[in-house]
Amino acid sequence: MAHIRIPSADRVIHDADSIRHFLLSYGIHYDRWPVAGRIDRDASQEEILAAYASEVEALKQSGGYITADVVNVTPDVPGLQEMLSKFNQEHRHAEDEVRFILKGRGIFYINPENGDPVFSIEIEAGDLINVPAGTKHWFDLCADRTIRAIRLFREKAGWTPEYTGDAIASGYQPLCFGPTPIATKGFRLEQAAAIAA
Secondary structure, eight states, X not given: OOEEEEGGGXXXXXXXXXXXXXXXXXXXXXXXXXXXXXXXXXXXXXXXXXXXXXXXXXXXXXXXXXXXXXXXXXXXXXXXXHHHXXXXXXXXXXXXXXXEEEEEEEEEEEOOTTSOOOEEEEEETTXXXXXXXXXXXXXXXXXXXXXXEEEEESSTTOOOOEEOOOOGGGGBXXXXXXXXXXXXXXXXXXXXXXXXX
């Protein structure tokens, strides 16, 4: 299940209903779909899309999406760091960023337009997230550098990042919860430096 962390408030949200409520206040939709026993997480794109056809079709109808695919990122992907460098800078998209996670973990950082503090959403297998068009955010992988997800788009060409030019993302490290709670104390870099001093 997803975890939300608000570093400046030293606040963590774990409960699914609280996560939904918190994210909805920013127009971000969150849900859970079953993964265990549904399909082999290493299945082909066609098998995955067939297994989740009814859910994907419902999203297409409700959100106006016209295409879906499966992205598969592992540490062995050629040019992985260059690819991640496109997403771990603050940017927006002209359309929603919809992801259903089948395998692995990643972390979205959201920089709200209303002046609220930056918060992160760690997503893992079973999490469905829809970051609305125009939302300032960035994305990174967790330490295992693995993620497999269904993506939906309103345009066949997909979306491209519109960079804000703000260097805010460089002040945050992608610290994920992982399998043990010891990893939950993520700080902004200047907070970590102050603690170490």
